[in-house]
Amino acid sequence: MNKQQLFEQIQRKxxxxxxxxxxxxxxxxxxxxKYEDPILEFNKQLIDATHDxxxxxxxxxxxxxxxxxxxxSTLVKTWQHFPxxxxxxxxAKRGDIGNTSAMYAEAFFNExxxxxSFDSVTVAPxxxxxxxxxxxxxxxxxxxxxxxxxxxxxxxxxxxxxxDQKLYExxxxxxxxxxxxxxxxxxxGATKPEEFQNIRRLAPDNFLLVPGVGAQGGSLSAVCEHGxxxxxxxxxxxxxxxxxxxxxxxxxxxxREEALALxxxxxxxxxxxxxx
Ligand SMILES: O=C(O)c1cc(=O)[nH]c(=O)n1[C@@H]1O[C@H](COP(=O)(O)O)[C@@H](O)[C@H]1O
Numbered sequence: 001m002n003k004q005q006l007f008e009q010i011q012r013k014x015x016x017x018x019x020x021x022x023x024x025x026x027x028x029x030x031x032x033x034k035y036e037d038p039i040l041e042f043n044k045q046l047i048d049a050t051h052d053x054x055x056x057x058x059x060x061x062x063x064x065x066x067x068x069x070x071x072x073s074t075l076v077k078t079w080q081h082f083p084x085x086x087x088x089x090x091x092a093k094r095g096d097i098g099n100t101s102a103m104y105a106e107a108f109f110n111e112x113x114x115x116x117s118f119d120s121v122t123v124a125p126x127x128x129x130x131x132x133x134x135x136x137x138x139x140x141x142x143x144x145x146x147x148x149x150x151x152x153x154x155x156x157x158x159x160x161x162x163x164d165q166k167l168y169e170x171x172x173x174x175x176x177x178x179x180x181x182x183x184x185x186x187x188x189g190a191t192k193p194e195e196f197q198n199i200r201r202l203a204p205d206n207f208l209l210v211p212g213v214g215a216q217g218g219s220l221s222a223v224c225e226h227g228x229x230x231x232x233x234x235x236x237x238x239x240x241x242x243x244x245x246x247x248x249x250x251x252x253x254x255x256r257e258e259a260l261a262l263x264x265x266x267x268x269x270x271x272x273x274x275x276x
Contacts, residue, residue: 001087001119002140003182006207007231009055009085011276014267016232017259018056018089018209020239021046021078022063027244029251037070042251043078046243049252051083053263056235058089058209079116087235089144089209090118095131102134109138120144122187122209125171129178136179143184147171148199150189150212172202181205188227190218190236196226207233213262214241220262224269232275238262 001009010016023039032038047057059078064071082088094104104121111117120142123132135143148158148168158168165173172186181203188199190212199208208227212218213236220236227234242262246254270276 003207003231006055006087009087010232010270013052013055013263014270014276015053015055015263016234016236016266016270017054017262018058018087018235018237019046019050019054019242019259020091020211020237021057021059021243022239023243024063025067027247029247029249031249037074037077039064039067039071040074040077040081042243043074044081045252046255047078047081047083049256050242050259051086053256053259054086056087056089056237057082058091058211058237058239060091060239076115079118087120088118089235090116090121093122093124093146094135095124095127097127098130098134101131105135105138109135109141120185122146125175129175132175132178136183141183143179144209145171145175145184145186147186148188148192148195150191150216150218154189154192169198169202172199176203176206181207185209185235187211189216190220190223191216193219193222193225196223200226200229204229205231205233207231207235209235209237211237211239214238220265221269224273228269228273228275230275232270236262236266 021043023042028038028042032041035041064075090108106113108118108121122144125145159166185207188208190210210223213220242255242258245258
C-alpha cells in the first residue's frame, strides 16, 4: 500500500487507529480454548469486529514466535485473514548485516517464500544503512524505523547527545537520506508527546507509528497536537487496552467498543484539522 492509499483509507474510515494483535494464551477468553488454534480464533474475531474502525493491524511477532512452529503458523493464518484494505505491520524489530536483512525482508514481504506479505516491518537502526536497505528494495513496502521508543530505557541511548544532536535525531536525519517518506516511517512513543514538535521539524512528511496509548498511558490528543501533518501522518497503536477490553464471550464486542471510542476521538481530531 502506498502513502496516498493509506491517507485515503484514513479519510474513508475517519480513523488512524492501528490495533496491536499481541495475544497471550493465558489471557484469552476461556471459551476459545476449545478451538484447535485459540489464538487464531481470537485474532479472527477481533479483526472481524474492528476492521471498519482501524486502518492498520500490527501483530508483534514475539507473541507468535514464543509458541514455536504453531505460533508462526498462527501468524501466517492471521495475515491471510486481514482484509485487503488494511495496512499491515509485522512488528519484528529486525536489522542485521545486509545478506541477513535480505532474508528477514523475504520472510515478511515475499509471499512466494514465506506465505506472508506484510506492508511494512519494524526495523532497528543500530546497524546502519546496509542493514536497512534490503527492506527498501520492495515496491510499496515500508520500513518503520525505531526512532524514539515509548519505554523507560529509551533514555539510555536514544536521547543521549552527541555532535549537537540526540541519537534519535541523528537516526531520523541520516535515514531520511536512505528513503523518502513514501517508504520510511518512524516509531515514536506516545509517552513522549513533548518531542513531537521536534520530530515533525526533522520528518515533516513521514508517517509516524505511535504506540503507547492505552495500557502505557500515552494521550492521543497530546500526540496529535504537534504530530499531525497534511496527510494525517500518524498511525496510533493500541494493543492490550483493545484486545483485552473484555474477557468473556463478548470479548470482540468489548474490543469494538474500545476501538470505537478511539476512532470517534480521531474523527473529531481529523475534522478539527480539516483533513476530512
Ligand atoms: O515498535 C513498536 O510497535 C513499539 C515501539 C515502542 O516504542 N513501544 C511499543 O510499545 N511498541 C510495541 O507496541 C505495542 C504496544 O502494546 P500496548 O502497550 O499493549 O498497547 C507492543 O507490541 C510493543 O512491542
